[in-house]
Amino acid sequence: MSIRTASARWQGNLTEGSGTVRTGKGGLTGDYSFKSRFEEGEGTNPEELIGAAHAGCFSMALSKQLADAGAADTSVETTAKVHFDKTDAGMTVTRIDLETVGQVPGMDEAQFTKLAEVAKENCPISRLLSPGARITLSARLAS
Template sequence: MPIRTASARWQGNLTEGSGTIRTGKGGIEGNYSFKSRFEEGEGTNPEELIGAAHAGCFSMAFSKALADAGSTATSVETTAKVHLDKTDAGMTVTRIELETVGQVPGIDESEFQKLAEAAKANCPISRLLSPGAEITLTARLSA
């Protein structure tokens, strides 16, 4: 399997400095700062990138689980809300809320929910993050 890379460059001190984040092949590149991370400033931040990775991984894992069960998804759209909170140990990602909407012809609600939970448990990014962060899932079957 290939090894994936990403890089970051930071210039200046914590509160007034700025930086750039880039994925290895340049698919994603963005500016980040103290304000974009801890306030509501312009730019991205590491937590958004974790959310994007988690949403992407879950969507693929769910799509595979659906197909393996004989139900091909027309689409799976997932949002990850990453909570960065101050704890006794310092700033910590404490919780990630996955919200997904799947358009899956011919599947019943019970099977849809069961496969969504299985995808959450089996997604490599969920497995990476779940020992340290609570991961919740809200799955909605779209008509």
């Protein structure tokens, strides 16, 4: 069993304060604030970090599906667009749109799309988030 760690420190009140997030092994450190989360201010925010985690996990899951299907020398690039909307329950991640492009020599679009769907269903972060947020997928091969 793996346990991964991340931390956050916040100083000040909600609208004027600021904070820093860090991953446990020091691979990622970022500043965040009210403005970076709810406006267009500098820094990161929890929703971007969820998007990065989801894009990374999905890309690895798709890479495994491609390898299992016999594809070699592949590359996958994924963007996750996290929708953070006001609902009756408050601000909520309502949807994540995954957009992935693969370079997979010798594979056709239909097979790539099918394997991407399998990866979406089996990616651990998708499984974590799908009960609360709708996850969409757009998958295509690079031209």
